[in-house]
Amino acid sequence: MKVLHIINNLGTGGAEKLLIDTIPLFNKKKRHVDLLTLDGNEYPYLKKLKASSFLSVHSLNSRNIYNPLNIFKLIPYLRKYDLIHVHLFPAQYWVVLAKIFSFSKTKLVFTEHSTSNKRIVNSFFRVIDKFIYKFYAKVICISDEIKDVLVKHLTIDESKLIVIENGIDIELFTKTVSINKSEINKNILDSDKLLIQVAGFRYQKDQVTAIKCLQHLPQDIKLLLVGDGEFRNDLEKLVNSLGLNERVFFLGIRLDVPVLLKSSDIVVISSHWEGMPLSVIEGMASNKPVVASNVPGVFQLVADAGLLFQKGNDRELASKIEELLCDDVYYNEIAEKGFKHAQQFDVGKMIEKQMILYKELLEK
Known part of the structure; x- marks a missing residue:
């Protein structure tokens, strides 16, 4: 089982901190889990993770995480891993589009980390979100409240959603x-x-x-x-x-x-x-x-x-x-x-x- 987590960067935030703490633990349990960031800024979190001997850390070194060209840079990684686990927007969109353009059969998982974002309250982006979520085999909600929001605002099939609460050491x-x-x-x-x-x-x-x-x-x-x-x-x-x-x-x-x-x-x-x-x-x-x-x-x-x-x-x-x-x-x-x-x-x-x-x- 080869799993790749993808996130915009490892700046500061709950999702970023979660990956820093958990990915090394996956690998200690003999699970092959790597990380890819869209940008390559050397944030302290990233330096800490690179110092780990348990995993590979990749980066697209993108100067702009919102640049659609990131889609094509992601395609080679979809061919190397059995499952891609994505965190945060816009990585959420780019990975799905990379899958579509590459005809990849890689399974996709997305973690929704928040009860609110600008796209949920925007009717145009709600339509796009509904399309994007269809390509994820499962959407992990870190709380019941997040699951309720997705069901209400995006009318996502509940069978696609699973609640797995975050944890700490x-x-x-x-x-x-x-x-x-x-x-x-x-x-x-x-x-x-x-x-x-x-x-x-x-x-x-x-x-x-x-x-x-x-x-x-x-x-x-x-x-x-x-x-x-x-x-x-x-x-x-x-x-x-x-x-x-x-x-x-x-x-x-x-x-x-x-x-x-x-x-x-x-x-x-x-x-x-x-x-x-x-x-x-x-x-x-x-x-x-x-x-x-x-x-x-x-x-x-x-x-x-x-x-x-x-x-x-x-x-x-x-x-x-x-x-x-x-x-x-x-x-x-x-x-x-x-x-x-x-x-x-x-x-x-x-x-x-x-x-x-x-x-x-x-x-x-």
Whole structure:
């Protein structure tokens, strides 16, 4: 069984992080699983994966992932692998078109990572999406909410959909040891209280609300923003305009996220929408309270194991944070509930389900 995962790049995001963590584990189980990215930017995630001796990492080295010429560059790979597992748009489209033009019999699998995107609300792209999804033997939905969205908006046959929830390496987060806060940045005191948000800098993730909430909190509460993206300059300007330069720290893309989570006090997820954010599970697995926006893809995951606030409401977010930091008993209660909740999302379960799916598709 030769399987190739295809994704736009390994910049920053939940899907990208998932592949970094899981593909090496597939290969340790004697499953031949490789990776291909459309662009060849040397992001930290990509460098980490290339350092692995378990797999081959390919790249189209495309300067523009939206260039249709990527279709023809993909065709040779469809002939080398038994099954192609695709993540994110536009790779989602290009692989299907490569299959059509090449008459390849390679089985295709796609993972839908989010409950919302620009194509779903656009009638023109909804028609195209319906066509594209027909060529995937199976569509993996990482949550029941995503499955419901696809059935409702794209009228996809439910038999084509399968729910396989994401997972993380629970043991890694359990064993990770915290460091002194001053080691993260010299301008952070060990007595400070740290909020942390791990997410790409794009509209969906709404770091704006996390930043604004600091206006309603004491000076010793500071925010770590882990990630990067197109909105970074806008976020830096916002921090400067609010006079929060000494309280917000842009850490960039980091490979030591478990350490940063363990060394922080509260994990914040302020997204406008989500699929099944790994950052929620990772925060809980780090035994830290999670405060998240009450949106699809998040509230079902947080349930009673964390705190929810109204999307975009920075005052309510600040209030939830104060509730936790002002009551040690309550803080520990929420942290413990989250830690127990995270145990059901071990990555081993996800890998086993995916391997069963691959086998079933290739045997047909």
